[in-house]
Amino acid sequence: MQGHGSAPGPELSGSPQPDEALPSTAWLLIALRWAAGLSILLATAIARWGLGIDLPWGALFAIGAAVLAYNTALAWDARRPARPLSAMRRALWVQIALDWAAMTALVHFTGGIASPALIYFVIHVALAGTMLAPRGARALALLAAALVGGLAALESSGSLAHVSLHSLGLDSDLYRRGEYILAVLFFFTTTALTVAELVARQAQRLREREARIHAMSEAQAAFTRAATHELRAPVASSLALVRTVEQGYLDEMTPPQAVIIQRVAERLDGLRELIDDLLDYAASREATLSRRPLEPVDLGAALSDSVERERPLAEEKPVTLRVQPGEPVCVLATDPGLSMVFSNLINNAIKYTPSGGEVTVRWVVDRPAGWASVTVEDTGMGIPADDLPRIFEEFFRASNARKSRVIGTGIGLAAVRAMVEHYGGTIALDSVEGQGTRVTLRLRLAPSEKSFPSLPSP
């Protein structure tokens, strides 16, 4: 390999990491909001009926109910799959804006500038800090202070009727005392700014570290691919040379020579298999890490491509390789990637099925659900139940496969799963030891496929 030092590596700033966390941030907010809405209702109920505190309970119940109501709408909205990041970002800001409105109302009805609920604002300042650069977080902290200050100004000037909570011991005059308002605003603002700064800086550091780890993983996958690729050519030529001897295109060998040559050929074949699997694995890692865009891929073409590639192996054993085609359809995938997935599965099925066995490949399309489901089924040695949970792990091989003479590396299925998950699909494997294995893939249909009935291919 040339130019070790200058090996092309992904750029550090290559990926916008904060967006990665967007969906989980949105769901965390929704979960917390259920708790917040319910506790407003509960606290109001306890204060009114349990402790006999005089509260504007009607308004507080309304706020709690409103929080739960808009949270229901937000949860329903967040359930929609696969939205562009900009839309998710917008949805998150809508959540925050609604919360700020609810919090301002809550503060107003619990005593304005003297309200114990004031501290809730800091939660949102901290939350914004996890999503924004320090500058934006500081701006939001100041906006929170302005909201509180505005509310205090409206109440003290009488433009907005102040709600006094006498039973909480809050002096009914506090909201009119400028010094008190200034003091609260000072401590509120400094607290909000400090929290925003601390959280935003820590979050930024985490994002940078995440980006570095991501870049390192990408570089590692690229290195694995480049290094493995360099190994492929010499192994392929050695194997080709050894096979000419093994298959008798030179002079007759003595039996011990023949055994040695056969063993060398077997080991080289294993090495070739390892290299191919590693290449597939590195390719799937790179595709996942770089979020290679998906495109519509003809499912039938990719499958028949793989079936034809693996047919010589099936004929050699022999194992019957059957294809039961479904209706023509395009799925969301990558072009060489999907064939790699199918080839790996079909190759596995043939390898672990004894002579005379059967491998069946079929697919069915569920247009309303937006899925195509592909199954590769064999009558092979199967996988022991104990090994099933680990079967997709890298370098894991089932105990019966390790004992057999079948060459395998244990990374094929890991590569397949990584690729299928990159496509937004699912993979499931069920097996009975000694009877066979069935792998079922569910792949998303390409967007244009969902609503139209299939057209007969020309």
Add this chain to the structure above:
Amino acid sequence: MARKILVIDDDPDVLLAMRLPLERAGFEVIDALNEDEGLEKAKSLLPDLIILDVMMGTHTAGFQLAQELHGPEAPEALRRIPIVMVTAVHQTTPLRFRPDSDYLPVEAFLEKPVDPRRLLEEVHKLLPPE
């Protein structure tokens, strides 16, 4: 007279691995280590068959050579010569060929590492034993 097969591959070991079974089967084997040498020998020696590695030097060298040998501008004498293209499925090139590719003007595909038996099978399909 033995029929001539031109094998174009930049790996001398691959050339040897193909030469041995082909010679055993009675063909005369001519080597070429790069696409220029391959094109020149194809023109001057007019072999009965060409075996061509898809990936030499650059990713597209074999592809371009196939175009030059079988493209619409190629002389009839060259276009008549069948081509077996040697490919590697796990190549990490942006180009990937399927045996049914219309745009690749070759008669057959062989996958690396080349198995001598399969090599002879493909060759005998195009040049049946006399």
